[in-house]
């Protein structure tokens with residue numbers, strides 16, 4: 001069951017963090033416009049009384065503000081931004097599965113072994129773990145037009161390429177019979193775009209981490225996060241209770257708390273959704289009262305939302 005919550009239902013103030021850069025910019029624009037429209041307001045002052053002046057001044061600021069907001073959002077909001085960069089590969093998929101996101105052997109179940117290490121701007125301190133990307137190499141004699149899909153499981157510290165792919169993902173970009181050739185090339189020019197992760201028969205899952213210590217410390221890892229969003233907040237409560245404890249991002253997809261409610265546990269998750277956030281509520285007992293370390297539990301919810309990003313150019317569906 002997926003429910004979007006209005007801000008008023010939210011029991012604490014953390015959702016304020018969800019106000020994105022765009023909205024903050026929007027809020028600050030009126031002050032900026034006040035300066036811009038200053039000469040006009042001087043002119044008006046000389047002809048009309050003070051009240052009218054303030055009124056037209058405000059109206060003009062609002063109007064310009066609205067215009068700029070419209071222009072800004074129409075020019076840059078995209079489901080799929082296309083970026084140009086380079087990619088290299090790792091010989092061992094195991095290097096990536098034991099990567100900074102800490103998926104371990106579960107990583108292979110995320111992307112069919114098509115894994116990637118991404119630079120910090122994509123890794124986003126771990127919020128980018130589990131994000132899916134479509135990547136194609138730009139050499140048409142070597143690579144297919146469609147390219148391949150990868151899942152981020154690691155941080156790439158190397159500054160020569162934005163992505164380092166598992167060799168399986170790297171060769172999956174190649175035309176039939178060109179696998180050895182692309183490996184020989186080592187580093188290739190690529191285009192990439194974020195795409196929704198699609199876990200058809202798999203709900204969002206919660207794995208209780210080994211570091212958890214009943215009853216005072218709970219660490220969980222999210223798996224099979226579909227859609228094209230980032231988890232930016234997690235709360236946990238006993239089923240039926242509205243006494244929510246917030247969890248903090250420990251690293252990558254791992255969230256923890258030392259205020260562990262007793263009993264069967266439900267979760268509330270905030271994901272980025274466009275320029276806003278959205279609550280997703282796993283209302284049933286996701287963790288049973290006798291939850292155990294190392295066990296993966298089904299949350300009963302799927303995340304399928306897509307958050308737009310600001311960029312140019314957008315993908316015009318020229319590439320499937």
Ligand SMILES: *[C@@H]1O[C@H](CO)[C@@H](O)[C@H](O)[C@H]1NC(C)=O
Nearest residue numbers: 086156157158159160161162
């Ligand atoms: C990459 O990092 C190395 C060592 O930190 C540095 O010498 C080099 O200039 C960097 N290259 C680029 C393209 O930033």
Ligand SMILES: *[C@@H]1O[C@H](CO)[C@@H](O)[C@H](O)[C@H]1NC(C)=O
Nearest residue numbers: 243244245258259260261262
């Ligand atoms: C809410 O939950 C926390 C953590 O389980 C607990 O310490 C606290 O006493 C609870 N507060 C109320 C009012 O039940």
